[in-house]
Amino acid sequence: MSKFTDFAQRRRETTKMVPVPSVSIMPERDLGKAPALECLHLGIDFGGLKAVDDFNITVGRTEICGLIGPNGAGKTTVFNLLTKVYAPTRGTIMVDGQDTAGMDPARVNRLGVARTFQNIRLFNSMTVEENVAVGLHNQRHCGMATSILRLPHHWKSERYYHERALELLDIFDMAGLADHEAGSLPYGAQRRLEIVRALATNPKL
Ligand SMILES: Nc1ncnc2c1ncn2[C@@H]1O[C@H](COP(=O)(O)OP(=O)(O)OP(=O)(O)O)[C@@H](O)[C@H]1O
Ligand SMILES: [Mg+2]
Incomplete structure (x- = not known):
């Protein structure tokens, strides 16, 4: 069997969809680990x-x-x-095996859920890089006092966020637009920027 056929065969095996104990199906290869997301009888x-x-x-x-x-x-x-823009009227949402009942959007984001919006919602008057920096906010390790006093750790973390933002923008071929105002970008680029901002939060889902 050639290497490719072997790979294709294995891929077919591991992508088999199998029933899971709740009411849904999941790829066989993901069995035994908590699903990224599980919704049960959800309603509003x-x-x-x-x-x-x-x-x-x-x-x-x-x-x-x-x-x-x-x-x-x-x-x-x-x-x-x-x-969590809306609270469910009924049902359960589990993220990574954890019940999200009572959580707010920021908490669910920290748990690893990120999104974009049907109608683009960027910070229009901020630059492209600043929009991505908002997504990186949940990974800030630098306290408010350190930032106000401009201690060395503040500059170190600023440098990290700058480099990480450019790295993420580069994946979407947008590093050259870092200093542009988000609201001035064409629609397609704004869509991509929303995806970069979502990815910046380091999501699982
Ligand atoms: N905040 C709200 N208050 C009252 N009704 C709402 C609200 N949000 C959505 N709805 C209603 O809920 C239903 C589902 O709307 P939703 O926007 O989720 O549909 P959709 O599948 O995203 O549609 P589309 O393909 O047009 O984007 C619609 O009847 C809509 O009018
Ligand atoms: Mg819709």
């Missing part, structure tokens, strides 16, 4: 409108998955629930 009502009802999903740690549905089906509402 807006007044009399059931925008999302009995939504169940399990996403394995190595899985790439999409959510499709017609306009108004509730896709954006699901993302708003996952990121």
